[in-house]
Amino acid sequence: xxxxxxxxxxxxxxxxxxxxxxxxxxxxxxxxxxxxxxxxxxxxxxxxxxxxxxxxxxxxxxxxxxxxxxxxxxxxxxxxxxxxxxxxxxxxxxxxxxxxxxxxxxxxxxxxxxxxxxxxxxxxxxxxxxxxxxxxxxxxxxxxxxxxxxxxxxxxxxxxxxxxxxxxxxxxxxxxxxxxxxxxxxxxxxxxxxxxxxxxxxxxxxxxxxxxxxxxxxxxxxxxxxxxxxxxxxxxxxxxxxxxxxxxxxxxxxxxxxxxxxxxxxxxxxxxxxxxxxxxxxxxxxxxxxxxxxxxxxxxxxxxxxxxxxxxxxxxxxxxxxxxxxxxxxxxxxxxxxxxxxxxxxxxxxxxxxxxxxxxxxxxxxxxxxxxxxxxxxxxxxxxxxx
Amino acid sequence: xxxxxxxxxxxxxxxxxxxxxxxxxxxxxxxxxxxxxxxxxxxxxxxxxxxxxxxxxxxxxxxxxxxxxxxxxxxxxxxxxxxxxxxxxxxxxxxxxxxxxxxxxxxxxxxxxxxxxxxxxxxxxxxxxxxxxxxxxxxxxxxxxxxxxxxxxxxxxxxxxxxxxxxxxxxxxxxxxxxxxxxxxxxxxxxxxxxxxxxxxxxxxxxxxxxxxxxxxxxxxxxxxxxxxxxxxxxxxxxxxxxxxxxxxxxxxxxxxxxxxxxxxxxxxxxxxxxxxxxxxxxxxxxxxxx
Numbered sequence: 001x002x003x004x005x006x007x008x009x010x011x012x013x014x015x016x017x018x019x020x021x022x023x024x025x026x027x028x029x030x031x032x033x034x035x036x037x038x039x040x041x042x043x044x045x046x047x048x049x050x051x052x053x054x055x056x057x058x059x060x061x062x063x064x065x066x067x068x069x070x071x072x073x074x075x076x077x078x079x080x081x082x083x084x085x086x087x088x089x090x091x092x093x094x095x096x097x098x099x100x101x102x103x104x105x106x107x108x109x110x111x112x113x114x115x116x117x118x119x120x121x122x123x124x125x126x127x128x129x130x131x132x133x134x135x136x137x138x139x140x141x142x143x144x145x146x147x148x149x150x151x152x153x154x155x156x157x158x159x160x161x162x163x164x165x166x167x168x169x170x171x172x173x174x175x176x177x178x179x180x181x182x183x184x185x186x187x188x189x190x191x192x193x194x195x196x197x198x199x200x201x202x203x204x205x206x207x208x209x210x211x212x213x214x215x216x217x218x219x220x221x222x223x224x225x226x227x228x229x230x231x232x233x234x235x236x237x238x239x240x241x242x243x244x245x246x247x248x249x250x251x252x253x254x255x256x257x258x259x260x261x262x263x264x265x266x267x268x269x270x271x272x273x274x275x276x277x278x279x280x281x282x283x284x285x286x287x288x289x290x291x292x293x294x295x296x297x298x299x300x301x302x303x304x305x306x307x308x309x310x311x312x313x314x315x316x317x318x319x320x321x322x323x324x325x326x327x328x329x330x331x332x333x334x335x336x337x338x339x340x341x342x343x344x345x346x347x348x349x350x351x352x353x354x355x356x357x358x359x360x361x362x363x364x365x366x367x368x369x370x371x372x373x374x375x376x377x378x379x380x381x382x383x384x385x386x387x
Numbered sequence: 388x389x390x391x392x393x394x395x396x397x398x399x400x401x402x403x404x405x406x407x408x409x410x411x412x413x414x415x416x417x418x419x420x421x422x423x424x425x426x427x428x429x430x431x432x433x434x435x436x437x438x439x440x441x442x443x444x445x446x447x448x449x450x451x452x453x454x455x456x457x458x459x460x461x462x463x464x465x466x467x468x469x470x471x472x473x474x475x476x477x478x479x480x481x482x483x484x485x486x487x488x489x490x491x492x493x494x495x496x497x498x499x500x501x502x503x504x505x506x507x508x509x510x511x512x513x514x515x516x517x518x519x520x521x522x523x524x525x526x527x528x529x530x531x532x533x534x535x536x537x538x539x540x541x542x543x544x545x546x547x548x549x550x551x552x553x554x555x556x557x558x559x560x561x562x563x564x565x566x567x568x569x570x571x572x573x574x575x576x577x578x579x580x581x582x583x584x585x586x587x588x589x590x591x592x593x594x595x596x597x598x599x600x601x602x603x604x605x606x607x608x609x610x611x612x613x614x615x616x617x618x619x620x621x622x623x624x625x626x627x628x629x630x631x632x633x634x635x636x637x638x639x640x641x642x643x644x645x646x647x648x649x650x651x652x653x654x655x656x657x658x659x660x661x662x663x664x665x666x667x668x669x670x671x672x673x674x675x676x677x678x
Contacts, residue, residue, distance in 0.1 A: 047498075047503070048494070048495060048498050048503075048602070049603065052498060052503030052601070052602070052603075053503045053504050053505060053601070055503065183648035204647055205646075205647055205648040206647050206648055207647075207648040207649070207650070207651065209606065209607045209651070210607070210647075210650070210651075211401075211594070211598060211607045211608050211611070212397075212401045212597075212635075212638070212639070212642075214397035214400075214401065214639065215394055215397065215398075215639045215642040215643040215647070216642065216647065218390050218393045218394060218397065218643070219390065219643060222390045222521075234505055234599075235505055235598070235599050235601060238505055238507070238598070238599045239597065239598045239599065242507075242596070242597055242598070243597060245516075246516055246523075246525045246527065246528075246597075247516065247523050247525065248516050248518060248523060262504045262505060263504065264504045264505060264506060264507075265505075267506075267507060268505050268506065268507040268599055269507075270507075270509075
């Protein structure tokens with residue numbers, strides 16, 4: 001009898017984790033109500049896998065929480081971060097998030113990194129009533145339909161694609177456009193958005209981990225493509241850009257923000273000069289006060305880790321989560337947290353103004369274009385595109 | 388104008404990297420009967436050593452490459468002496484797990500020491516590309532092929548004209564008889580590991596300029612190296628070379644004319660088909676055991 005009830009318990013837990021069971025009551029799950037003097041957030045971010053560069057979001061988030069603690073935390077409670085390395089492997093993300101929720105008892109998951117990794121946990125967290133805030137992805141699958149406990153902060157990837165396509169249509173009218181895109185929930189929405197603005201373009205998909213892009217470059221050149229959109233993450237973008245001059249090929253190049261955020265890009269891609277990048281964050285060289293505050297905090301709390309775009313992703317997630325906490329009136333519960341987040345309107349973040357409502361968790365709206373000039377990124381004036 | 392010649396040429400250049408990776412794998416397997424799954428991580432260590440010498444110690448590029456390849460050789464020798472020799476008589480599964488452990492350990496250490504931001508190495512050949520009608524000859528691609536030819540020639544000389552080479556060949560044929568003939572198994576094995584890892588290191592140094600350097604840079608390339616080795620007939624050096632070159636061309640053709648996002652899957656499907664027809668690969672022979 002006892003073993004049967006234990007089996008039933010295990011089965012219920014497995015069902016809940018796999019998202020099959022009916023939504024659990026948010027107030028009953030571990031960590032649902034903050035009672036001590038610490039509010040703990042959990043995060044998953046690749047620190048050792050193929051996309052470990054973007055895992056720097058961990059340091060930006062930690063810097064923001066430390067800076068917030070220096071100003072008294074939230075409701076007099078200290079903020080704490082538990083961040084696990086998921087190696088950008090969705091199965092690992094699912095296991096680590098389970099540990100964060102059931103063993104570590106975190107209040108919310110904040111600033112998790114990646115589309116496939118987030119896809120592995122978002123439905124389950126929503127069913128469990130555990131808020132998922134400011135994850136580093138703009139994949140449409142997290143925005144539509146609006147999930148009560150899921151609060152994306154980024155502009156949609158479709159806005160990424162729309163911004164790049166609108167820029168090309170405006171500034172390079174008549175050019176034949178081609179796109180190389182990652183064949184997954186990251187690259188496909190960008191392709192769809194580009195084609196919604198420009199109509200059919202030359203397209204070449206690639207799978208993550210591909211090592212040789214010479215055939216794609218040869219194809220684009222032979223097809224007469226003279227403006228190339230790279231819907232890729234950092235390493236493939238560097239590979240493709242480095243291939244272009246070898247084939248005496250110099251198209252207009254437009255990258256996504258996910259490909260141009262690391263500090264060493266100008267050394268890694270010698271031919272970057274003149275390339276464009278779709279972005280929603282200020283350029284690292286800008287005098288934007290939000291960026292300056294981020295830079296100061298990184299220097300103070302995260303020595304050895306530069307203030308760069310990828311760490312800024314974590315900073316943005318921290319801004320959203322802490323703003324939500326500070327808006328809570330009364331007991332700090334997950335339900336109160338969600339209500340507080342949905343009350344945020346035109347909140348100034350490092351990535352632009354952010355608003356939520358009960359009907360829409362869209363986050364930041366617009367994007368603009370940077371250009372690589374003299375070894376640094378500069379914002380192209382009047383390039384902002386709203387979704 | 389058809390892009391086919393360009394696709395084949397680029398495929399051969401990429402295939403030369405797969406062939407180099409496969410050669411190192413086969414050389415070590417032939418001598419010790421061990422499949423070294425840490426080969427890619429060791430190539431990454433070599434590339435990072437080059438990067439460190441170039442950017443940290445400001446050593447001239449050719450010298451940095453030579454020193455890094457020397458370090459790769461030392462890493463191979465040390466791995467055999469300190470790790471693999473201890474499990475020489477253990478079951479094959481244990482040895483496989485040991486090399487997988489080395490893969491994880493080295494990848495983790497490189498990440499801790501150098502971080503995960505992509506780095507780069509300059510091209511070893513910086514001549515401008517040459518246009519021959521619609522065909523473009525890329526000097527760095529020609530250089531990759533030339534390096535493969537030179538290293539294979541050197542390897543053949545080593546195997547056929549030196550005492551060490553004789554020992555390596557003897558070990559691959561019959562370890563017991565080789566020992567009876569007075570060949571020092573440990574010495575030959577250590578040196579073979581050194582050469583095998585240096586070959587992987589060479590593939591890594593050649594690959595990085597056209598890609599980026601991260602702890603995971605060689606992951607896919609070494610998978611192709613394993614496929615090339617099996618395709619050619621695991622255990623034969625000529626099979627590794629032909630398998631690598633063929634794989635580079637076939638992979639590029641798939642990416643161009645079939646489905647770029649499925650190239651690795653299609654490559655494996657073709658491998659299964661080829662093994663169905665020739666179970667021992669292109670150049671492999673069936674092993675006959677006396678009972």
